[in-house]
Amino acid sequence: MKYRIIGDTMPAVEVMFDVPGECMYTQSGGMAWMSDGIEMATNTRGGFMKGLGRMFAGESLFMATYRAQRPGATIAFASTVAGRILPLDVTATGGMICQKGAFLCAEDGVQLKIALSKKFSSGLFGGEGFILQDISGKGMVFLEIDGDMVDRYLEPGEVLKVDTGNVVAFDRSVRYEIETVKGLGNIFFGGEGLFLTKLTGPGRVVLQTQNIAEFAGRIAQFIPTSGN
Template sequence: MRYTIIGQTVPAVECELNAGESMFTQSGGMIWQSQGIKMSTNARGGLGRSLGRMFTGESIFMANYTAEVQGAKIAFGATVPGSLVPVNISNGGLICQKGAFLCAEQTVDLKAVFTKKILSGFFGGEGFILQQLFGSGMAFLEVDGDMVEKTLAPGEILKVDTGNVVAFEPTVQYEIETVKGLGNIFLGGEGLFLTKLVGPGKVILQTQNFNDFAGRILSLGVKK
């Protein structure tokens, strides 16, 4: 499989497949394809994993696209303005924020994972249920705005607004903590919770949180 990232504002990834190669995506991820692509739909990984994906914001059923001829092309598109990030899952896998997954080769698998502190994760909103990508091959993640990559040293701590975390390596410890101080909570405008990431390992962040952006647009409409 060979791929090209197309566009900058709302990008797409176009994949060129050899005969027999296959990609899968959540429902609605495909935006164009050439002749020679066969589509099938299934509950990837069985009922249990399918229900888990539903809680992470992904669709229960996955669409699979298999090349029946050499050099067939298919493209998958981002849903909001931002970036697409190619990641090689063969290097140890990734734990991703819900909604970050776009598409992957068939040799990649995904399942829902839960934060260790269930109550903190639940009240932290976006940090409650995550998804883990494992196996081998290439996957593509959606990033709101621009992508920022950091590599944390052992024991190094990074605190991030929960909605700005995209993914991190399994070696990174992850928990949600409450913002300290009533004044900070009610006047700071940053919400009640922060994500605490502890190294070692790679972390992928996004400069925009589209859910927050959409919420602000809606609030302006209500005020009018």
């Protein structure tokens, strides 16, 4: 297959299949447009329990698979918020651990499953959920970035502290923990929440400049309620 990224503000990835039988899958409702010559099938992809695990990781219970019936058929998957789309060759990189909601679409050989953080407190208090996404297998996967992307490589022992909602993905070699913000004044008046994500190298870390949950919360403040 071939692909191209279309657009800057609200990008989409458009895939062109080379041969019949090639396919892409995405969460339910993730397809933006497609040509003739593509067959769609919807299922839990791996069984009900795997589908349930994806729900906890921020994706849908059902996955839609789009299979080419003829060469040259095209299909596109669009981002849900303003930002970027990150192509990741899982065959070459070995995959990554991602935060919930980062997955956009992937080739059929890519495996998407849940990954529990090593420390229970990391997920219980981290703000983005105890369950992460483990991407492995072979093929291309496309991740959704909210806002702009920041790509960092941490040296062995190097520490990066990040607001949890700004973490997109990281190598399996990176240690992931949650650290409590120190000082009562910082906790109540600092505006950064009670916890930060602590990432320790070595390995690649992908960050995003927008925290969509925080952004949505700010917009919600301006939405009139029935009592107003």
